[in-house]
Amino acid sequence: MDQAQGFTPQPLPPWHRAVLKVGSSLLTTPDGALTEVHAQALASFVARSRDAGREVVIVSSGAVAAGRGLARPDRSTGLPGRQALAALGQTRLVALWQGLLSVPVAQVLLTHDDLRHRRRYLNARATLRELLALGTVPVVNENDTVAVDELKLGDNDNLAAIVAALVDADVLLIASDVAGLFTADPRTDAQARPVQDIPALATSSFATAGGAGSKAGTGGMRTKLEAATKAAAAGIETVLFDGRDPACVARLAAGTLTGTRLRAPQSRMAARKYWLRHTPPIGRVLVDAGAAQALQTRGASLLPGGVVGAEGEFTRGDVIEIGDGQTVFARGIAQYAASDVRRIARLHTRDIEAVLGYSYGETVVHRDDLVTLGTEP
Template identity: 45%
Template sequence: MTASRARLNGTRRWVIKVGSSLVTAKGAGLDHAAIADWCAQIAGLRRAGLQVVLVSSGAVAEGMARLGLRKRPAILHELQAAAAVGQMGLVRAYESAFDTHSLRAAQVLLTHEDVADRDRYLNAQGTLNSLLDFGVVPVVNENDTVSTDEIRLGDNDTLGALTVNLIQADVLVLLTDQDGLFDADPRINADAKLVSEAELTDARLSAMAGDSKGEYGRGGMRTKLAAAHTAARSGASTLIAHGRLPDVLLRLHAGEALGTLLKPAQSVMAARKRWIAGQLQVRGKLVLDDGAVRVLREQGRSLLPVGVRSVEGAFQCGELVSCVDLQGREIARGLCRYDADDARRIAGARTEEIAQRLGGPGEPEMIHRDNLVLVG
């Protein structure tokens, strides 16, 4: 057992995500036996002193099975209808399974809007923390019934990582139908080797991660790697393991070398910066000169208008924008203190020139350092 694996036994909060291919047995309805097994393991983790949030896929796939649909609907409202039907069965299955272990479960449906709006983010955070304090196991899912963005683009790997940031969990567990992250695609390369442990700063990881080929799941290894980076903002480690292994959760907690352990290398972000970094809808773009890029990366200072070469998009004051270098590489994200029109007026301006260009007083920073997060 490595030192990194041994430390897992001393953690206090886990977020566990179970994928659609596991929950629904490749689309053939819910696998109640598997759900009961994971819930029994979570009960064991609870007895060991862990607080657990479960992020479960499967609503759309279960709805497809209940409605007799063989292919994932392409029409948005049909997809939402499948999610609505499937969510009923998914929640009932978890409630029944946890009840046999005298554990209460709670359904929590989130959208990206819930993490984009600061007040709603803090409210979701407070609700989840209260549920954990009550000894409840929150079962979190995307609100696919009403949220168009998540159905088209979202995945529960990302939702699991954002939940880690919400509650400052120690570990994100991604249960999948693969043994973990391999150095090559094991489906086509018999010599592929499992990566047991790796630092998230290892540049080779991106080349190893591929996309999902499954009809029911949407999250391949690439999304799992991205989720691990998101979870690392809270200092959390990420475990990727096969969800069908006997007692997989209990064995991971004990430090057994199963799956892949991805270790964070960065320092823990402040709570507000974690919220900013977790925003998924960028409203505009600021192109920075080389001097501004150096100041952000090396000195951690605010972004001033003088370092902005050009402004793209239509955004309001306080909305999220991406900061890129002259080659188009993203450097940072932050909440802009100006709307797009005023940002264009003052782009390249020195501090003493801002009032003249605006026709009145303005803020000295385009993005204050407290509202800016490096991402590149």
């Protein structure tokens, strides 16, 4: 059956920031060489989205496949060989995206260690946020050259979900070589029917997914559903669409999806607030009356000038309480350790680096990492 048929156009979920995952099969020819054939439409989607005031982070596979087209066939087997291929192909991959976009492209290579270690996680998030603020398009890939686990099946699908949570994306867009999710594998089952919308991911959904999708890639529909599950846990919706179909991609740029929409059980902000409210705090930051009012009524970030002290011992990335000495009214993620907070308390943000010798930014707790405590769940 024609996979493009049967999917009824539907609105994309509202979004300002998205992560776009692009698989190897969309960027390489059968012999492994990089090609712009499908990337052109996807780059146009990114450009049109940026023109509309939106932000896009690209998670792009293709480095190993691109490197394979440059190496001697007898020297590209085994894990060391694949890691070498990633090193060869990564520069070509970034060059491809830069050639298709008129704004600067920034290469960001991550491993799971970067995302499991809390301080490195926060550093990666701060870097990606700053790159977006600078008007660039970050192109994220796994650092396959030095990481072993990252060459496993479909890992970039899951990496995309992690990056979506990392940058507080509103939606995860997965460009694939199929039109969306089907009741069976449409390549082998003529009775396969498209699945338009999944209100909440269930285990039964995985039964419709197959294994690896293509020779060039490392993942299939199952890993995409796993990624959607991770994104949903963070309150982020996922959409699957055919990245080979320029008309489908053009409709996407106009706010219309022709593919599968996998909904999250709650909004991104609700998921984040729930997590902050129910995560045991490690310590406490005390603030003055002006900071307390700004945090509770104006949705402000906590700056060092409003801090009067810190209780307990916490590290950067820990969840802490915020109070005024009498009432605890907020929780948030600390950008500085307790010892640092005590040293920069009451100071202007411009003095942070002079006092500490380094700076993780001007906020003690950023407003995106802060929730005020009330009666809501």
